[in-house]
Amino acid sequence: MGAIRVLIAKPGLDGHDRGAKVIARALRDAGMEVIYTGLRQTPEMIAEAALQEDVDVVGLSILSGAHMALVPRIREVMNEHGLKDVFLIVGGIIPDEDKAKLSALGVQGIFGPGANTEDIATFIRELMEAQGT
């Protein structure tokens, strides 16, 4: 069994990725292999990287408020690439009514800006265990 592989991506146009980097480092410290792709990733770029890197989880950091425009599209393109079984988690400021919609669309985890990074690592590990790998 190899390390858990996570793609951390920053979709959309907002131009800072401090939060994404904090998560990347925390997941590395939790023993995961984190593929970090940088700013301004399109849904196609994210799905392609997730496919090539054969990641278990895609983590999106979205602070711009554009999550309802971006996340469903990313899930859709990922599914088109045959990545239905790859987990999707989102970090950002997401209102409760959107959370329900995103969950229904196939987002497994949603974390606010104040979320404890260790909780995110634990959440990912539990997702993987539940999947049975």
Next chain:
Amino acid sequence: MTQELAQAMLNGSRRALAQLLTAVENEREGVDQALAALFPHTGRAWVIGITGAPGTGKSTLVNALAKAYRAQDKTVGIIAVDPTSPFTGGAILGDRIRMRDLSGDPGIFIRSMATRGSLGGLARATRDAVRVLDAGGYDIILVETVGAGQNEVAIVRTAHTTVVVEAPGLGDEVQAIKAGILEIADVLVVNKADRPGVTNTVRALRTMLELGHPTARRLISHHGQRLEVPATNGHDAPLWLPPIVQTVASENKGIDELAAAVDQHRRHLEAAESLDSMERQHIEIELEDRLRESLLRRLLERLPADSVQAVIERVQARTLDPQGAVDELIAQAEDGI
């Protein structure tokens, strides 16, 4: 399962290719059979190792070089290796950040790899990953590793052409070039040639090359100038002197020259019939590695679970010497047959 992946990959599935690379990295059950099935489809790609100190611009260079090869209608597979943290076992693999120009191109496949545990493990994973991409039909395979130890030697044993990347302003030029890394270079790149200090770096490299490179030393002493001339190296093959190419990877400058230098090295190997002997040497090293690993695994399988621990304790207590311990373990394993 892994066998089916091999078939799916040969039928063009990129998802299967990615999953095979994971199987190789994790040494998953059945991967040996899959690699055996792929092996007849390998041996076509030209494998280029790109190594050098952290931050010299290797990923940016890979990005630019891959674009140059795409312009020649060649497909490109990329393996970018970054170190695993020895404390947590995790890693941040950030080379893709510099390769965004390549996304959306079906003629490109990029895979990030962590060094994980052992050097032996990395050498094997890199070799097998290259083979998977080779069987996947990629014409050129670029392998980026950080030259921070022996990793680069592991890729030299896989690559046909090894490119060593330097950049000005890394402090003491000579310092950055030491540690035998020059000796593995087929092509030297001074990247960030837009920065002050390029001339110094190039000069330092040239001096090091003249002093240190096994080929250059003979050329210099025999001919007094830096030219590639037919000379003998034991089996009448012409010698190769690593060219120094200046690039500004972030602005695509010098990239065609770099691709040309790699191409020249390839033609040199082919013309000198050195390619055959290089491949034979790679195979010999690989077989030796695999033999060592397989024998060790078999031996350990035959030993009772606690016997290694028992001799460790005796060695620690100084009642048994290390080689004596090994002889004893081997004898025990042979008894068990």
